[in-house]
Each structure stands twice: as structure tokens, then as C-alpha cells.
Amino acid sequence: MTADNMDYVDVSSDHGSHPLGRRLTVAACVLCVVILVFALGGCWDARDIDHIGFIMGMGVDESDDGKIVVWVQMALPSSGPEGAANTPAWLGSAAGNTMMDAMSALRMKSAKTLFRGHVKVLVIGEKIARKGLTPILDYLARDSQFRYNSWVLVTSDPVGKIFEVEADQENMASSYINLMMRHATLSSVAPQSRFRDLLSTAAEPGDQPVLARVSLVKSEPEEEEGEQDEAQQGVWGQRTGNEGGKGKKGDVETKSDIEISGSAALHGDLVVGWLDPVQTAMVLMARNRLKEYSFLHMVPGTEGDTVGVKVLHSRATIELPPRHKMTRTGLRGAEVRIRVTGCVYIEEVMSEEQFVSIEADRNLSRGVSDQIEAEMESLIEIAQNRLGTDIFGIGEAVRRCISSDVWEDEIAPIWRDIFKEIKIIPEVSLKVERQGTTMTSPRPQA
Numbered sequence: 484m485t486a487d488n489m490d491y492v493d494v495s496s497d498h499g500s501h502p503l504g505r506r507l508t509v510a511a512c513v514l515c516v517v518i519l520v521f522a523l524g525g526c527w528d529a530r531d532i533d534h535i536g537f538i539m540g541m542g543v544d545e546s547d548d549g550k551i552v553v554w555v556q557m558a559l560p561s562s563g564p565e566g567a568a569n570t571p572a573w574l575g576s577a578a579g580n581t582m583m584d585a586m587s588a589l590r591m592k593s594a595k596t597l598f599r600g601h602v603k604v605l606v607i608g609e610k611i612a613r614k615g616l617t618p619i620l621d622y623l624a625r626d627s628q629f630r631y632n633s634w635v636l637v638t639s640d641p642v643g644k645i646f647e648v649e650a651d652q653e654n655m656a657s658s659y660i661n662l663m664m665r666h667a668t669l670s671s672v673a674p675q676s677r678f679r680d681l682l683s684t685a686a687e688p689g690d691q692p693v694l695a696r697v698s699l700v701k702s703e704p705e706e707e708e709g710e711q712d713e714a715q716q717g718v719w720g721q722r723t724g725n726e727g728g729k730g731k732k733g734d735v736e737t738k739s740d741i742e743i744s745g746s747a748a749l750h751g752d753l754v755v756g757w758l759d760p761v762q763t764a765m766v767l768m769a770r771n772r773l774k775e776y777s778f779l780h781m782v783p784g785t786e787g788d789t790v791g792v793k794v795l796h797s798r799a800t801i802e803l804p805p806r807h808k809m810t811r812t813g814l815r816g817a818e819v820r821i822r823v824t825g826c827v828y829i830e831e832v833m834s835e836e837q838f839v840s841i842e843a844d845r846n847l848s849r850g851v852s853d854q855i856e857a858e859m860e861s862l863i864e865i866a867q868n869r870l871g872t873d874i875f876g877i878g879e880a881v882r883r884c885i886s887s888d889v890w891e892d893e894i895a896p897i898w899r900d901i902f903k904e905i906k907i908i909p910e911v912s913l914k915v916e917r918q919g920t921t922m923t924s925p926r927p928q929a
């Protein structure tokens with residue numbers, strides 16, 4: 484047999500290339516992957532939903548003995564059919580020397596695991612807010628569960644009473660406040676104060692935040708037909724005594740409700756005073772955060788005639804001194820102008836004048852502008868002399884125009900004193916652009 488006719492056998496192949504060996508190798512890899520999935524997956528610490536308490540609202544204040552008190556309003560979900568009959572929420576509180584102590588004591592009172600990933604509102608009492616928010620901000624900022632998108636509100640009423648309010652529209656006060664904040668910020672009676680905004684501005688002396696204010700108000704529920712008959716009998720002397728007990732006014736049971744209006748002004752981490760809804764709207768307008776603002780304008784030269792107007796579009800600009808004068812000495816007594824322009828829509832006219840002529844339209848625009856300007860002048864006086872805090876963000880505008888070294892080393896440490904001495908001049912120019920329709924014909928010109 485010649486070499487050309489010989490058959491060659493390849494003996495250089497590895498035993499691992501055998502089909503059975505390859506199948507065993509693949510099976511071993513799959514088994515390792517499955518083990519890793521179960522070992523490193525996110526379900527290793529999973530808990531039944533019945534064992535988790537979802538905190539919807541938190542409150543913090545200081546007790547009479549100087550301790551920090553924390554409240555939590557917790558939803559109580561249940562997977563069983565009997566869950567609908569259970570109490571929908573649990574309100575608990577605990578005190579401690581620090582936020583961590585108070586939260587640790589609170590966990591000992593709860594049979595469920597406290598989960599803070601669904602907190603919608605954080606209510607802070609005035610007592611602790613006037614002493615400083617740093618202990619609260621530090622603890623919650625380090626909490627990986629806490630939502631930075633949560634609303635932050637300040638109250639002068641007892642924090643626990645706020646969460647005890649039973650609203651007809653919501654089963655928890657936390658959810659009720661959350662919904663009310665959405666409407667209050669749209670109408671500009673309260674600022675859009677979120678936790679993330681508070682963290683970013685509280686440390687800036689030239690960009691002081693304002694926080695929404697929540698209060699308790701008394702309201703009387705509607706009487707049912709039977710209750711009305713009994714109340715009528717009481718009027719005619721056929722019913723004596725007060726059978727209502729606590730929380731009753733006469734023979735009608737009174738209840739507390741929640742109101743969100745106005746704001747708390749801060750300097751650093753301290754609450755230094757309150758602003759009413761009108762003053763709050765002026766702050767938002769000067770900071771370009773006004774969504775819409777409705778108010779009544781008294782028609783000059785009339786006996787009580789009014790025009791209801793709404794500001795929907797406004798733009799504020801801060802005009803500073805020349806850059807070479809923005810020093811620690813040059814800014815003292817300097818002139819700063821806040822120019823506001825925008826559009827006004829007429830919503831209601833309670834006057835014989837229908838404001839359809841060019842002259843009447845011009846007079847209304849001037850009158851509305853003067854009214855807003857007067858409100859801003861009053862707010863400027865309050866901010867400089869009573870509160871002593873830059874709620875207009877003038878310092879932030881200065882910081883953007885000068886070097887960071889000059890601001891940090893020379894201006895920022897004494898900005899509060901400089902702010903009190905600068906001359907702030909508001910200039911408002913609002914124009915009526917949409918008069919709407921009217922059923923009254925315009926009066927002929929004389």
C-alpha cells in the first residue's frame with residue numbers, strides 16, 4: 484500500500500470535544516448561573532406586604548422638655564378580604580434626644596416594618612423650625628428611603644392634630660395634604676416647597692426659601708334632615724342642654740379641617756416669620772415661580788366697584804449695579820430694581836364700566852400694575868426690616884455676576900446686613916390682554 488492510499492487518523496483532538504463532555508460543561512454553567520441568580524437577586528430580603536407599613540406622612544416638632552418628637556402616618560395594606568374593614572391608617576409618635584433616637588423608639592412601637600419610600604408630606608412644627616432645621620435635614624438627607632420629592636410644610640398648630648384630621652375626600656390627612664398642595668401651588672397661595680429645593684437653598688444666604696404653611700381651621704358639617712329637625716326644636720325651647728360634649732358647638736358637632744395658605748420665610752435653616760397668601764404670591768412673582776394669581780382690583784373713582792383679574796404670564800428681572808460696584812462696600816445702599824412685566828386677564832367685572840374701550844383698558848392696566856407694585860413695596864419693607872432675609876434671590880443674582888472667591892470670602896458672610904441696606908425698587912407693568920365677552924354695550928364717549 485502506497486502512502487497515497489493510506490488512511491490517516493487525527494489523534495490530536497482533545498477529549499473535551501466529545502459531545503457528552505460538551506453537554507456536561509453547558510449544564511454546569513447553567514447550574515452556576517441559576518445559583519448566582521438566587522444568591523445575588525433582589526428578593527433575598529423580601530417581606531410580605533402585610534408586614535410592611537408604608538409611611539405616607541411624617542411630622543417633626545420639639546416637646547416641652549426639649550426632645551424631638553416624630554409622628555408617622557402609616558398606611559396599613561392587607562392582602563386578605565377582611566382588610567377593607569380595618570383601620571386604613573395608623574398614626575404613631577415617639578420622642579428622643581435626636582431624630583435617630585426618635586425613629587428608633589418609633590420602630591419599637593410598630594408591629595410593621597416602617598418603609599419611608601412613599602412619604603408624601605413632611606410637616607414641621609414652628610417650635611423646632613425657629614430653632615433650626617439642620618437636625619431634620621441631616622437625618623432625612625442620609626436616609627436612602629426618604630423621597631426628595633416630598634412636600635415640606637410648616638405649621639404653628641400641633642403637628643399631631645394635623646394628621647388626626649379626618650377628611651371626607653381622603654381617608655388619610657397625608658393624602659389630603661398632598662392633593663391640596665397641588666391646587667394651592669397652582670393658584671400661588673402657597674409656594675411649591677419640596678424637600679430637594681429646601682436642601683439646595685437653605686445653605687445659600689442669597690437664595691432663601693419659603694415653605695408652605697398648613698393650618699387647622701374649624702368647619703361645621705352639613706346637618707342631615709333629622710338633625711335639622713332636632714336643631715329646630717331646640718330653637719323653640721323643646722330641647723335643653725348640650726348633648727354634644729367635646730368638639731361640639733351648640734347642637735352641631737364641629738370638626739377641624741386643613742387649610743394651606745401662606746408661607747414661612749427662612750434665613751438659613753431658621754424660620755424667621757410668616758407671609759400671608761398675597762405676600763407669598765409677590766415672592767413667587769419676583770422669583771419667576773408664579774403660576775397664576777387671581778385678585779380683586781378696586782376701580783378708582785367708584786363706590787366699591789371691583790374687577791376680578793388673573794395674572795397668568797409674568798416675567799421678573801433683577802437689575803443690579805455695574806459689576807465694578809458689586810463689592811462689600813459698593814453694594815451697601817446700592818439701588819436694585821425688580822422689573823415685572825406680564826399679562827392680565829379679566830375674569831369678573833362688578834362695575835358699570837365694561838373696560839372695552841382703549842382708554843378704559845389702559846387705565847385698568849395702570850391701576851392693576853400700581854396695586855401689585857404697592858404690594859411688592861410692602862413686602863420689601865417686611866423682608867428687609869422685619870424678617871431680614873433675602874426671599875427675592877437678589878444675592879443669588881449677585882453671586883452669578885461676580886467671581887466665586889469674592890462672593891464666598893467677602894459678600895456671603897455679611898450678605899444679610901448688605902441686604903437690609905440696599906434700596907430695592909419694584910417696577911411693575913402689567914397689560915390687560917383678554918377682556919372676555921360682555922352682555923353690556925360700551926357706553927358712548929362724551
